[in-house]
Each structure stands twice: as structure tokens, then as C-alpha cells.
Amino acid sequence: MKKKYLLAPGPTPVPERALLAMAAPMIHHRTPQFSAIFREAADLLKYVFQTQQDVLILAASGTGAMEGSIVNLYSPGDEVIVVNGGKFGERWGKISEAYGLKVHWITVEWGKAVDPAVIKKALDENPNVKGVLVQASETSTTAAHPIKELAALTKDRNCLLIVDGITAVGVFDLPMDEWGIDVLVSGSQKAFMLPPGLAFAALSEKAWKFQETAKCPKFYFDFKKERKNLKDNTTAYTPAVSLITGLREALMQIKEEGLENVFKRHDRLARATKAAAAALDLKLLAPESPSNAATGVFVPEGVDGGKLVKYLRDEMGVTLAGGQDHLKGKILRIAHLGYVDTFDILTSIAAIEIAFNKFGHKVPYGKGVGAAQEILAEGYK
Numbered sequence: 001m002k003k004k005y006l007l008a009p010g011p012t013p014v015p016e017r018a019l020l021a022m023a024a025p026m027i028h029h030r031t032p033q034f035s036a037i038f039r040e041a042a043d044l045l046k047y048v049f050q051t052q053q054d055v056l057i058l059a060a061s062g063t064g065a066m067e068g069s070i071v072n073l074y075s076p077g078d079e080v081i082v083v084n085g086g087k088f089g090e091r092w093g094k095i096s097e098a099y100g101l102k103v104h105w106i107t108v109e110w111g112k113a114v115d116p117a118v119i120k121k122a123l124d125e126n127p128n129v130k131g132v133l134v135q136a137s138e139t140s141t142t143a144a145h146p147i148k149e150l151a152a153l154t155k156d157r158n159c160l161l162i163v164d165g166i167t168a169v170g171v172f173d174l175p176m177d178e179w180g181i182d183v184l185v186s187g188s189q190k191a192f193m194l195p196p197g198l199a200f201a202a203l204s205e206k207a208w209k210f211q212e213t214a215k216c217p218k219f220y221f222d223f224k225k226e227r228k229n230l231k232d233n234t235t236a237y238t239p240a241v242s243l244i245t246g247l248r249e250a251l252m253q254i255k256e257e258g259l260e261n262v263f264k265r266h267d268r269l270a271r272a273t274k275a276a277a278a279a280l281d282l283k284l285l286a287p288e289s290p291s292n293a294a295t296g297v298f299v300p301e302g303v304d305g306g307k308l309v310k311y312l313r314d315e316m317g318v319t320l321a322g323g324q325d326h327l328k329g330k331i332l333r334i335a336h337l338g339y340v341d342t343f344d345i346l347t348s349i350a351a352i353e354i355a356f357n358k359f360g361h362k363v364p365y366g367k368g369v370g371a372a373q374e375i376l377a378e379g380y381k
């Protein structure tokens, strides 16, 4: 027998109470019974997004909310700035170009955060730019971008700050209304602790103004139509009934823990993982501005990262993530977001120690685990 541990930056483990809720017999979606569940989930989403605005619930993976944001706010020919510091930044640009927007690419070295001064300069030089598209947490490089600083730049311009918070919402503090984020999107399979299949999007008043004149073609991802339906406690098309039933349960769990404590837990798990990396002499991929969603480390010289990830998964039952593009085979990403706690981190560090030794990279057993334990102990009275 081999027990399985899912420690990837999405999909993430699903809490038992959400699994049970989703196993309930199917109900019809145009019923008071479903509307009540939907309403509760929609209200709890506002709490997690830290907004007074409606949070739209779409049946799609996270990318659906990204695409929806573009098509509902812009017209072909509109100019946007895209922060491209990894796979997901690149995705903002690809979606924009697919709809005929003119993209000003700001390339950021993988593992680094964008410098707000660079964005300010680009905005000053291109007064027609109507949007800055960025990740709060660039999952492919485990770096976090400075959203608060970027929001200060777009606030007084005819320009929206559009934030992919897919591995940030419910991980670290990202107060949408307070900071002036115009669009915040997320997805179910990350910190929301659910299976893939739901995407979320919230828009500021300023963004809803942009929506009125946007001419990109759209049908399924029509935010205006979704907002109207949300007010009636339903969705435009058949909602993902089971996922929304699970969503209510997962959001209740977040509410019970308290958002502040959720952030503290993620911070503790991230610090413990970094302490383990330091103890094992592993170089961090994003040392200056790390995201609390996942920690990226370079695999030691002489170890094939691709084979290591496969070994951890197939031989040991521990799913971590490797690297993409030019980082393929070179890094390990240890995720610590969602339904993850002390012993998940210790499991992943212990598994890495065993795998390193099996791969001929000798490390003393317990060295990384011990360093992580020192920090994880803070979580107990």
C-alpha cells in the first residue's frame, strides 16, 4: 500500500467536510434549496476577497476568469501592460493578443518581482494604456508581485489594475477594496481547497464602468449577465451545483479559522519550508519576494529534477511540482496553500531528504525536517 500526498500548487487537497458535501445527491439548480446554498457561498466569497463587490462564480478553470476579465473590459486595439515574469504572466498577454489588444510586455526575470518604477515609467510613456495585468503570486516561479504599489499607480489614471490572485486569495493579505484592485480573479483548486472547475472574478466600480463600453466578442463569459443573475441567487447557465455546494463548506471552514489566521498559517508554513531549504543548502528561486503559496528551490547540482519529481510521486506517493520551460528539471516547487498544515510540510521535507539520498545527494536525515519543526512549533500553545 502507498498513501498519497498532494502537495502541488493546484489542485490542492480537499477537506473532508467539503468532500462529503459534494457527495450529496444532485439537486436542481432553479430551486430555493440551491439558491440558499448559492447565496451563502457568494456572501462568504466577498469575505475572502475582502470586497463589497459581487464575486462572480463561473464554471471554468481559473483561466476562464482571466479571459472573462479581458473580454468584458476591453475592445480590440486597446493597449495594456502585461507583467510577464512567468507562465501565468505570459498567459495574460496571450489572452489579450488573442482578442486583438495591443500588449506592452514588461519582462521580468523568473523568480523576481516587477519593479513598480518600471511600471510607472511605462504608464507615463504610454498614456493610452488602459490596463496593467499582473499576478499577485506567479505560481510558476513562486514570486509575489507588489500589488499594493501597483494599485497606487493605476488609481488616478484611466487604467485598471487586473490581478490574477489565483494562488494569492486566501493565502496572503490582498484587500481588494482597500488597495484599489480593479479586478481580482481566482480559482477553486488552489487556496479554496476544492476540485478544479470554478473560477471567480470581482470587479471594482471603475472596472464596471469599463465594462459598459467594452466591445470584445463574448457569449459565455458575459459578466454583466452573470452579475444580474447573481442578484437573483443564480447563474446565467447551469451552475456547477456540486462544486458550489462544496464551496460553501470550504468557505465556512475559512471563515471559522478566520482570514487573519489563514494568512498566519500560510506564512508559518512558508517560513518553515524556507528554513528547511536553508538547512539543506537549497538555493531559493525567489529569495527577494517569495509567495506564501509555494516555495521554489533549485535542485542540487547533479540531481535530475524531472526524475526526482517522478520518484517522489511514483515511488513515495508525494506529489510536488517541478519547473516549467527553462526551469524544467532544475527546480522543485513545494506548495503550502489550501488545506495544508504542519505535518504536510514535514512529510514533503522528509520525503525530499529520502529522495536526495536515493539520488546520491547525501544529506543527514532530519536536517531539513528539524529546521522546519522549529518554526512549525510556533503554531501550538
Ligand SMILES: *Cc1c(COP(=O)(O)O)cnc(C)c1O
Residues within 6 Å of the ligand: 010, 061, 062, 063, 064, 088, 135, 137, 138, 139, 140, 164, 166, 167, 187
Ligand atoms: C493555477 C493558476 C492559474 C489558472 O490555471 P487554470 O489551469 O486555468 O485553473 C492562473 N494563474 C495562476 C497564478 C495559477 O496558479
